[in-house]
Amino acid sequence: MSAPADWAKAYARQADADFRTWEVLQAQGEVPKCHGLLFLQMACEKLCKAHLIAGGTLPEELQTSHGYIAKPLPIVIRQQIAFLRRDVKGMGGILQAARHLAGEIEVLNPAVDRNGQRPDNCEYPWENHGGVLHSPLDWTFHPSRLLTAKGGPAFLKLVRLAIDRLLRRV
Numbered sequence: 620m621s622a623p624a625d626w627a628k629a630y631a632r633q634a635d636a637d638f639r640t641w642e643v644l645q646a647q648g649e650v651p652k653c654h655g656l657l658f659l660q661m662a663c664e665k666l667c668k669a670h671l672i673a674g675g676t677l678p679e680e681l682q683t684s685h686g687y688i689a690k691p692l693p694i695v696i697r698q699q700i701a702f703l704r705r706d707v708k709g710m711g712g713i714l715q716a717a718r719h720l721a722g723e724i725e726v727l728n729p730a731v732d733r734n735g736q737r738p739d740n741c742e743y744p745w746e747n748h749g750g751v752l753h754s755p756l757d758w759t760f761h762p763s764r765l766l767t768a769k770g771g772p773a774f775l776k777l778v779r780l781a782i783d784r785l786l787r788r789v
Contacts, residue, residue, distance in 0.1 A: 623677065627673040630668045631669040632786065634666040634669060635782050637662035637665060638662035640662075641662055651756050657742055660725075664685060664687055667687045667695060668681045668687055670691060670785060671687065686730075686731045688722075689725040692778075696781065698781075717770070717774050720762060720765050723761045727762065728742070729743050
């Protein structure tokens with residue numbers, strides 16, 4: 620049986636690969652936004668799971684859900700800011716953006732729909748409450764706008780740095 624540290628490292632490595640894939644897709648102008656967002660969602664989820672396991676959560680407790688971004692990711696971002704020896708209180712705008720983005724990124728996964736309130740996801744078509752069928756290819760996802768708004772680029776940089784730091788730590 621693998622040790623928790625091995626699981627943390629495996630999740631961190633996969634987060635790194637997913638984030639690198641997201642970066643490559645971002646550079647390709649013709650790739651549908653939903654595909655890039657899928658890799659960003661997966662990278663953030665695996666970063667959070669690696670962080671939680673490194674902090675003492677048993678790996679098997681995290682393997683039954685995809686809903687592990689909204690709460691832990693802002694903590695990971697806050698810790699990364701502190702690690703960089705930045706004034707966390709002075710970074711309130713970025714932390715607020717991180718909380719909002721974390722919630723929006725979490726619901727990009729089709730398994731996390733907030734009790735049917737958010738059927739939109741970046742992987743599968745869905746039908747809304749009015750019976751209208753939507754495809755991720757045609758949908759404008761909220762994180763797409765938030766990632767380029769104030770705090771978005773800093774959030775992405777902090778996610779990248781948090782993955783890098785976790786890879787060195789585990």
